[in-house]
Amino acid sequence: MQKYVIQGGKPLTGSVTISGAKNAAVAIIPAALLADGVCRIENVPQISDVTLILRILQELGARVKLVNRHTVEIDSRHILSFCVPDELSRKMRASYYLIGALLGRFGRAVVSMPGGCDLGTRPIDLHLKSFQALGAKVSVEGGYVHATAPEGRLHGAGIYMDQASVGATMNAMLAAVRAHGTTTIENAAKEPHIVDLANFLNTMGADIAGAGTDVIRVRGVRALHGGTYSIIPDQIEAGTYLAAVAAAGGDVFIRNVIPKHLDCITAKLEEMGVQVEEYGDAVRVIRRGPLRRTNIKTMPYPGFPTDMQPQIAACLCLANGTSVINEGIWENRYRYVAEFRRLGAHIQVDGKIAVIEGVDRLTGAPLRACDLRAGAAMVIAGLAAEGMTEISCIHYIERGYENLVEKLQGIGADIRLVDTQDEDSQRAGQAG
Ligand code: EPU
Secondary structure, three states: OEEEEEEEOOOEEEEEEOOEOHHHHHHHHHHHHHEOOEEEEEOOOOOHHHHHHHHHHHHHOOEEEEEEOOEEEEEOOOOOOOEEOHHHHOOOHHHHHHHHHHHHHHOEEEEEOOOOOOOOOOOOHHHHHHHHHOOOEEEEEOOEEEEEOOOOOOEOOEEEOOOOOHHHHHHHHHHHOOOEOEEEEEOOOOOHHHHHHHHHHHHOOOEEEOEOEOEEEEEOOOOEOOEEEEOOEOHHHHHHHHHHHHHHOEEEEEEOOOHHHHHHHHHHHHHOOOEEEEOOOEEEEEEOOOOEOOEEEEOOOOOEOHHHHHHHHHHHOOOEOEEEEEOOOOOOOOOOHHHHHHOOOEEEEEOOEEEEEOOOOOEOOEEEOOOHHHHHHHHHHHHHOEEEEEEEOOHHHHOOOOOHHHHHHHOOOEEEEEEHHHHHHHHHHHHO
16 A cells, blocks of 8 residues: 655746646557557556556457557457456446447447446446447446447447537547448537547548547548557646646646647636746746636536646635636536545535635645545645645556656655555554
8 A cells, every 4th residue: 555645835846747648548549459450559658547458458369568668559450359347347437448449340349337436427328329329239237338230330320419428429439430331420529639539540540530629520441550649648637737836836847738738727727826838848837926716617628627626626725715616527526625624725515516715724634535636636735735745545646647756756846655554564663
């Protein structure tokens, strides 16, 4: 068991480099199942969700070669199975992409219902409706999704998303890319990782247009070939470092970013009195004066991302005045609030609304991470709080942040990764 130990209250300075996007990587890696050649994927983040999805591909019979820390080659020509077992699938949300990818490749998929962070009800009805629209027979039995294309290949169709779902949009693209005929996805989600998945598939020979708008057209092709592709930088990892500097103060260059993807976050930070300068593939964030209050409503891209809501809340705990957050995507994304109160934050929650009354200071306390972004927000609050904050259950955070401790140390944070067993045996030694 490990935990983070943070001595807060120190401004951050220097530069930090952002890794590849988690939510692109966990879709692009399963997408390699659709290719009849070797896919070389670069800028892959080293995080536990990626390790897990690569392991699932290996279990299915794909050859996975780690060329270096951030490059992987996947050869799916000898897949042995279209069935993904419960013990692997349940550990992550993105295992749902295996349904679309296997169905698109083999006309058959049996995948355990996905797991992932507890953010409230997380249905996959829109995914299943999309597969049905493409002609698949779909059922859920014994905790598994069974999807079959009756004649071995799906047929292009019109798909209307009742809600602009990121996962369902990407899954519909995966299933449609090798279908017979053209598919049109309306009210599609527009997040940067949707464009990234379409670009990856097009590099491998797909014919997808319109990704990044609300209508995506997929002309089915017979086969996809191998190729080389580099994943985009992680919008949310970059936003998390922006928020860390906003909360703790300081002056940091955040490198390897697409500044356009950060507009929805930087616009709010600027309202709060944080200075953000844009360069080609970097942003510089400076916060010297007090933070000002603001209101936030989370929305699909290009709105303010729900995956940044807890981190910005950490900043607002220390802003002058009262801020209101309206969580527009997930029903259970305020589980960090009880932990923030242990630091001295003033927050009231009523359903989707959180009211944060800024305080002059937070003071360190032991905290427990409860999901990925809540955990990241606790790190930010710990960096801004006076004294020591310890964060346990860090496996949630490691699902999505590569080398968080080293990267934060690189910009001057006093944060350590501590083995709790070592601490326990030290205490036992002292006691003996
Ligand atoms: N929804 C349905 N039915 C569906 C699918 C979604 O009703 O079949 C609803 C959800 O309940 C939610 C809304 O639609 O209210 C949007 O959900 P979406 O499908 O867009 O979310 P997701 O694909 O399950 C991805 C990210 C999440 C991120 C959301 C929103 C991955 C693996 N996960 O989830 O990321 O919060 O999009 O942007 O890409 C995270 O990284 O911490 C994380 C939770």
